[in-house]
Amino acid sequence: xxxxxxxxxxxxxxxxxxxxxxxxxxxxxxxxxxxxxxxxxxxxxxxxxxxxxxxxxxxxxxxxxxxxxxxxxxxxxxxxxxxxxxxxxxxxxxxxxxxxxxxxxxxxxxxxxxxxxxxxxxxxxxxxxxxxxxxxxxxxxxxxxxxxxxxxxxxxxxxxxxxxxxxxxxxxxxxxxxxxxxxxxxxxxxxxxxxxxxxxxxxxxxxxxxxxxxxxxxxxxxxxxxxxxxxxxxxxxxxxxxxxxxxxxxxxxxxxxxxxxxxxxxxxxxxxxxxxxxxxxxxxxxxxxxxxxxxxxxxxxxxxxxxxxxxxxxxxxxxxxxxxxxxxxxxxxxxxxxxxxxxxxxxxxxxxxxxxxxxxxxxxxxxxxxxxxxxxxxxxxxxxxxxxxxxxxxxxxxxxxxxxxxxxxxxxxxxxxxxxxxxxxxxxxxxxxxxxxxxxxxxxxxxxxxxxxxxxxxxxxxxxxxxxxxxxxxxxxxxxxxxxxxxxxxxxxxxxxxxxxxxxxxxxxxxxxxxxxxxxxxxxxxxxxxxxxxxxxxxxxxxxxxxxxxxxxxxxxxxxxxxxxxxxxxxxxxxxxxxxxxxxxxxxxxxxxxxxxxxxxxxxxxxxxxxxxxxxxxxxxxxxxxxxxxxxxxxxxxxxxxxxxxxxxxxxxxxxxxxxxxxxxxxxxxxxxxxxxxxxxxxxxxxxxxxxxxxxxxxxxxxxxxxxxxxxxxxxxxxxxxxxxxxxxxxxxxxxxxxxxxxxxxxxxxxxxxxxxxxxxxxxxxxxxxxxxxxxxxxxxxxxxxxxxxxxxxxxxxxxxxxxxxxxxxxxxxxxxxxxxxxxxxxxxxxx
Numbered sequence: 160x161x162x163x164x165x166x167x168x169x170x171x172x173x174x175x176x177x178x179x180x181x182x183x184x185x186x187x188x189x190x191x192x193x194x195x196x197x198x199x200x201x202x203x204x205x206x207x208x209x210x211x212x213x214x215x216x217x218x219x220x221x222x223x224x225x226x227x228x229x230x231x232x233x234x235x236x237x238x239x240x241x242x243x244x245x246x247x248x249x250x251x252x253x254x255x256x257x258x259x260x261x262x263x264x265x266x267x268x269x270x271x272x273x274x275x276x277x278x279x280x281x282x283x284x285x286x287x288x289x290x291x292x293x294x295x296x297x298x299x300x301x302x303x304x305x306x307x308x309x310x311x312x313x314x315x316x317x318x319x320x321x322x323x324x325x326x327x328x329x330x331x332x333x334x335x336x337x338x339x340x341x342x343x344x345x346x347x348x349x350x351x352x353x354x355x356x357x358x359x360x361x362x363x364x365x366x367x368x369x370x371x372x373x374x375x376x377x378x379x380x381x382x383x384x385x386x387x388x389x390x391x392x393x394x395x396x397x398x399x400x401x402x403x404x405x406x407x408x409x410x411x412x413x414x415x416x417x418x419x420x421x422x423x424x425x426x427x428x429x430x431x432x433x434x435x436x437x438x439x440x441x442x443x444x445x446x447x448x449x450x451x452x453x454x455x456x457x458x459x460x461x462x463x464x465x466x467x468x469x470x471x472x473x474x475x476x477x478x479x480x481x482x483x484x485x486x487x488x489x490x491x492x493x494x495x496x497x498x499x500x501x502x503x504x505x506x507x508x509x510x511x512x513x514x515x516x517x518x519x520x521x522x523x524x525x526x527x528x529x530x531x532x533x534x535x536x537x538x539x540x541x542x543x544x545x546x547x548x549x550x551x552x553x554x555x556x557x558x559x560x561x562x563x564x565x566x567x568x569x570x571x572x573x574x575x576x577x578x579x580x581x582x583x584x585x586x587x588x589x590x591x592x593x594x595x596x597x598x599x600x601x602x603x604x605x606x607x608x609x610x611x612x613x614x615x616x617x618x619x620x621x622x623x624x625x626x627x628x629x630x631x632x633x634x635x636x637x638x639x640x641x642x643x644x645x646x647x648x649x650x651x652x653x654x655x656x657x658x659x660x661x662x663x664x665x666x667x668x669x670x671x672x673x674x675x676x677x678x679x680x681x682x683x684x685x686x687x688x689x690x691x692x693x694x695x696x697x698x699x700x701x702x703x704x705x706x707x708x709x710x711x712x713x714x715x716x717x718x719x720x721x722x723x724x725x726x727x728x729x730x731x732x733x734x735x736x737x738x739x740x741x742x743x744x745x746x747x748x749x750x751x752x753x754x755x756x757x758x759x760x761x762x763x764x765x766x767x768x769x770x771x772x773x774x775x776x777x778x779x780x781x782x783x784x785x786x787x788x789x790x791x792x793x794x795x796x797x798x799x800x801x802x803x804x805x806x807x808x809x810x811x812x813x814x815x816x817x818x819x820x821x822x823x824x825x826x827x828x829x830x831x832x833x834x835x836x837x838x839x840x841x842x843x844x845x846x847x848x849x850x851x852x853x854x855x856x857x858x859x860x861x862x863x864x865x866x867x868x869x870x871x872x873x874x875x876x877x878x879x880x881x882x883x884x885x886x887x888x889x890x891x892x893x894x895x896x897x898x899x900x901x902x903x904x905x906x907x908x909x910x911x912x913x914x915x916x917x918x919x920x921x922x923x924x925x926x927x928x929x930x931x932x933x934x935x936x937x938x939x940x941x942x943x944x945x946x947x948x949x950x951x952x953x954x955x956x957x958x959x960x961x962x963x964x965x966x967x968x969x970x971x972x973x974x975x976x977x978x979x980x981x982x983x984x985x986x987x988x989x990x991x
């Protein structure tokens with residue numbers, strides 16, 4: 160056997176054989192237990208980066224391991240091909256998005272295949288293919304016909320220089336990412352999905368997601384932002400209008416000294432139109448709307464405000480309250496107006512101090528019976544934000560905060576001025592995009608019939624991919640493309656026009672995992688029987704940056720589809736892993752930093768197995784990984800070390816039957832201990848913890864053990880033991896480095912793939928050490944170590960600990976009050 164490891168020839172040959180044999184295809188009719196393993200599919204907007212290599216290597220280890228455990232594994236791959244990433248990249252290169260996307264898909268597919276990932280390529284699709292987005296449109300119509308999709312005016316980001324609407328992702332610190340112009344907010348007719356209808360389920364059923372990281376669940380809970388409180392209506396003085404606010408602290412109602420409305424609030428124009436300084440007020444509104452919403456509402460952002468000149472009336476005592484416009488209130492959250500209670504809210508306190516507004520105390524930190532009320536006139540140096548007893552609150556004075564909240568809400572309801580209310584931070588999902596490269600919305604506008612859905616039999620509404628100017632010009636490029644816009648009303652046959660907005664790409668990725676279960680279905684998005692066979696995805700993997708939007712939209716879609724009877728389960732992913740980033744020199748890899756490592760260069764120089772091994776060994780999956788050229792070299796050396804080891808043994812053990820003799824020498828027992836204990840650790844590390852770095856470390860110890868055994872004279876070596884050790888080594892290593900292990904398995908004389916072999920079973924008896932080192936502690940501090948026979952009884956361990964000379968000096972003259980024993984590992988003597 161060649162001593163030289165020729166990865167170019169080996170990897171190419173086995174990739175071709177795997178593809179020809181259909182080794183990685185999942186069979187729907189297979190009756191073995193199913194396992195659906197899925198990594199988030201990529202945007203084909205360029206080339207693979209090391210972040211891709213990391214998550215796909217992790218997923219591939221799991222998929223290969225589960226196949227060897229006897230599961231029927233579905234491990235598919237596709238392309239999240241519509242949307243801004245691909246469109247922007249194409250515009251920058253002056254290439255049509257259709258051409259750019261498909262060229263990238265072809266290249267990236269080859270990259271994935273060169274890395275040896277075990278995907279079922281028969282199930283591959285791209286979301287920009289009409290055979291896929293036909294069903295995205297079908298699902299849109301399903302939601303529309305069931306009242307979960309609607310159209311109304313909404314504020315959007317507008318760049319006056321580029322003359323186009325920008326997605327939130329294109330607004331950086333309030334400016335257009337392309338030209339740095341200040342972004343404005345304007346109103347446009349937009350399509351929405353009514354995700355708020357599912358707010359309670361999305362929140363409450365987080366408890367069902369036992370296999371999801373707590374951090375992700377907490378982020379989703381915070382994004383949904385359910386709050387229990389009261390809605391309170393403040394009549395506007397001199398107008399037949401009122402301002403509604405939501406508060407969780409109705410007990411502070413008598414402490415309201417001002418109201419702040421969002422600049423987007425629908426009543427702003429009425430509030431300021433007849434005021435002498437209306438031009439200044441409008442300029443302030445424009446200035447605030449140009450700011451990035453997240454930046455202006457950040458906790459440390461400056462709180463700006465202007466008095467509108469209008470007043471509101473307190474709902475219980477009729478006092479006049481000034482109405483201001485503020486930058487820290489947004490129109491899309493709650494009611495778009497908040498009541499200012501500076502004495503009992505830190506933000507309101509700072510704002511009132513800054514603007515010279517009254518601060519009125521209405522909650523006292525007193526005992527519940529009110530017996531220790533402090534002076535009502537005492538000036539506050541900071542806001543008091545806790546519950547207490549009410550003061551300065553009319554008939555509610557001396558009630559506890561809890562009792563007052565309940566009573567005030569009831570009284571407001573009786574007066575028709577409010578009542579109890581549940582509020583959510585979650586907003587309905589705005590799905591319209593005034594961009595070209597996306598799924599067309601299947602709606603027609605008819606002057607006679609109004610808004611008309613495209614009939615299902617006429618789907619897909621095709622996106623034109625030739626003879627169209629795709630660059631943004633202030634509106635969707637589709638608006639001016641008459642062959643697309645001009646159509647016939649499906650109801651009356653009159654000339655009509657198509658919707659020219661396209662769908663948010665998050666819609667494409669909110670159900671894609673279901674299509675993999677039945678990718679060739681031409682009658683439905685997926686058949687219920689096949690979806691039920693494979694769903695939910697057993698293991699899903701992707702970046703933490705998708706914790707909220709993508710993952711919550713997937714949950715929403717799955718719930719909707721389950722409610723409509725298309726699938727039984729309402730959970731899309733049973734288990735979720737969020738892997739860390741790949742860093743270089745402490746920073747995330749990016750072209751702008753010049754610290755990118757091209758996966759192609761690594762595979763060309765070292766091979767795919769080396770790239771996979773390094774990325775899996777360098778860090779636990781959930782933690783960030785620091786790139787190391789030395790680490791790559793080390794992984795390459797290790798693979799070569801395995802190759803040389805097997806190469807030197809192969810002719811000796813190729814025809815050897817791994818039948819272990821009844822009588823073994825000490826060196827053979829020690830080798831088998833190392834081998835079987837390593838397989839045991841690898842099995843547990845993959846199956847229970849996805850701790851791939853420690854699993855690889857155990858395999859490295861196994862290789863070291865084999866090299867130590869090889870130092871024995873050939874005449875003294877047991878070839879059956881060596882054969883067993885080499886086979887277990889290759890089987891344990893196979894999910895990590897599939898090409899070299901397949902080649903070495905073949906060289907050992909096997910005629911079937913190593914990846915179709917059962918996962919190796921370890922011999923617990925062989926894995927047990929003859930002698931173990933036990934740590935001795937006295938009162939929790941290490942005072943010595945002692946070697947004992949493995950499996951020694953507690954009494955033996957206690958006696959050995961007490962007899963250890965170095966321990967005796969710490970227990971002499973003292974009483975042992977307790978002894979704690981961890982078998983084969985530790986004895987802790989508690990003395991006093």
